[in-house]
Amino acid sequence: MNSQAIALSNLNNSFHGTIQLTGSKSESNRALILQALSDGLIEVKNLSSAADTVTLNNLLKELSGVNSAGESTEISVGPAGTAMRFLTAYAAVKGTKVTITGSERMKQRPIGILVNSLLDLGAKISYSETAGFPPVKITGNFNQKTAKVKVKGSISSQYITALLLVAPTLSKGITIEIEGDLTSKPYVEMTLAMMGQCGINHTWHDNQVKIGAQTFKPSTITVEPDWSAASYWYSVAALCNDATIKLPFLKKDSLQGDNRIAEIMSHLGVETTYEEDGITIVNTGKKLDQTDFDFKECPDLAQTVIACCAALGYNATFTGLETLKIKETDRVAALQNELAKLNVTLTENNGSYFLDSEGKQIPDEVSFSTYEDHRMAMAFAPLALVINKVIIEDPEVVEKSYPHFWEDMKKAGFEIKTSELAKS
Ligand SMILES: O=C(O)C1=C[C@@H](OP(=O)(O)O)[C@@H](O)[C@H](O)C1
Numbered sequence: 176m177n178s179q180a181i182a183l184s185n186l187n188n189s190f191h192g193t194i195q196l197t198g199s200k201s202e203s204n205r206a207l208i209l210q211a212l213s214d215g216l217i218e219v220k221n222l223s224s225a226a227d228t229v230t231l232n233n234l235l236k237e238l239s240g241v242n243s244a245g246e247s248t249e250i251s252v253g254p255a256g257t258a259m260r261f262l263t264a265y266a267a268v269k270g271t272k273v274t275i276t277g278s279e280r281m282k283q284r285p286i287g288i289l290v291n292s293l294l295d296l297g298a299k300i301s302y303s304e305t306a307g308f309p310p311v312k313i314t315g316n317f318n319q320k321t322a323k324v325k326v327k328g329s330i331s332s333q334y335i336t337a338l339l340l341v342a343p344t345l346s347k348g349i350t351i352e353i354e355g356d357l358t359s360k361p362y363v364e365m366t367l368a369m370m371g372q373c374g375i376n377h378t379w380h381d382n383q384v385k386i387g388a389q390t391f392k393p394s395t396i397t398v399e400p401d402w403s404a405a406s407y408w409y410s411v412a413a414l415c416n417d418a419t420i421k422l423p424f425l426k427k428d429s430l431q432g433d434n435r436i437a438e439i440m441s442h443l444g445v446e447t448t449y450e451e452d453g454i455t456i457v458n459t460g461k462k463l464d465q466t467d468f469d470f471k472e473c474p475d476l477a478q479t480v481i482a483c484c485a486a487l488g489y490n491a492t493f494t495g496l497e498t499l500k501i502k503e504t505d506r507v508a509a510l511q512n513e514l515a516k517l518n519v520t521l522t523e524n525n526g527s528y529f530l531d532s533e534g535k536q537i538p539d540e541v542s543f544s545t546y547e548d549h550r551m552a553m554a555f556a557p558l559a560l561v562i563n564k565v566i567i568e569d570p571e572v573v574e575k576s577y578p579h580f581w582e583d584m585k586k587a588g589f590e591i592k593t594s595e596l597a598k599s
């Protein structure tokens with residue numbers, strides 16, 4: 176089978192310039208649901224160009240034409256996890272007759288925890304194929320039975336966000352008891368902060384988050400640029416001999432937990448200066464001064480940081496990677512496979528992953544597979560700064576969150592050629 180790939184090289188090893196990032200996919204997708212629930216009282220500015228956001232926006236428009244009395248319809252979210260989870264809660268409480276499906280991978284990403292909570296609340300919802308996984312079918316009106324639900328916190332924070340977003344529109348509101356550890360906590364905090372901007376109050380004591388029935392106030396949400404996307408520029412800066420990169424409109428006090436890439440990358444020699452109109456990141460030449468990194472609160476940064484450490488020949492230990500196995504691909508397995516091409520290993524021991532990169536001979540040319548995962552492509556692309564020729568297979572995967580990634584890489588001096596790749 177032949178498939179498209181691109182070959183990247185970068186002989187300059189230096190970049191001084193500005194990169195304009197698109198809006199945060201996470202903030203945008205919350206804003207769209209809030210806007211739809213508020214019947215247009217909420218205005219959204221700087222919406223992301225991410226395919227996941229475009230998809231959600233289109234599907235919300237499509238669903239606005241479907242009512243609970245009419246024919247059932249089927250929609251597909253493709254690979255968009257947040258769209259899958261948020262739309263399931265949205266359609267369930269509206270009683271919209273719809274089957275929500277997605278890509279083949281989406282059908283392997285669990286949704287049972289959310290569906291069980293929606294059933295407890297009073298939704299009419301079932302599975303069309305495999306219990307616990309998409310597609311889900313919403314079959315009728317929602318009559319709220321209870322306000323209280325228990326949600327396991329360690330699998331995905333998106334289930335909690337999905338419930339919180341719809342909570343103010345329910346006559347009894349929702350009180351969520353989070354069971355066990357909460358993963359990706361900053362994403363729940365982002366949800367609550369954005370709802371606060373729209374006039375919705377909450378309480379959060381111990382493991383109980385409560386949102387009562389409330390009305391949205393007319394408001395404007397301005398989406399900040401995407402900090403997860405910024406992480407690839409931190410990697411470029413870390414791998415360049417000489418880099419000063421301006422990323423406009425990113426803020427220190429961000430709603431996005433992935434702003435901790437600034438702190439993480441400070442240990443790899445990249446310094447961040449916060450300015451009125453954005454941030455500037457600079458390679459200071461400092462060597463690794465910390466060897467343990469935890470990604471429980473920022474799982475989307477893991478691939479960037481691990482690939483970057485491997486390229487720099489650093490040994491390090493990583494934790495908080497549990498949820499990576501149920502994302503766009505099994506990201507741990509994907510990392511292990513691709514790092515092996517650099518003669519680097521990532522081995523698990525009791526939930527910790529040890530990266531053994533020191534002194535490894537990196538080949539002159541490496542072709543990286545991307546596993547239908549945007550973050551695999553973007554995490555490995557900057558390695559063209561230390562490898563003569565990097566080939567990225569199926570480069571269009573970046574569209575999911577960062578459609579103009581390759582144009583931005585060209586602006587930064589990467590030479591990019593398309594190539595036909597022979598796959599067995
Ligand atoms: O709520 C969100 O916008 C997201 C939450 C995180 O997922 P999990 O809560 O499943 O870790 C993150 O990985 C994903 O990219 C976006």
Ligand SMILES: C=C(OP(=O)(O)O)C(=O)O
Pocket residue numbers: 254255256257258475502503550576
């Ligand atoms: C995990 C991700 O997205 P989602 O869960 O929304 O598909 C991601 O963007 O890295």
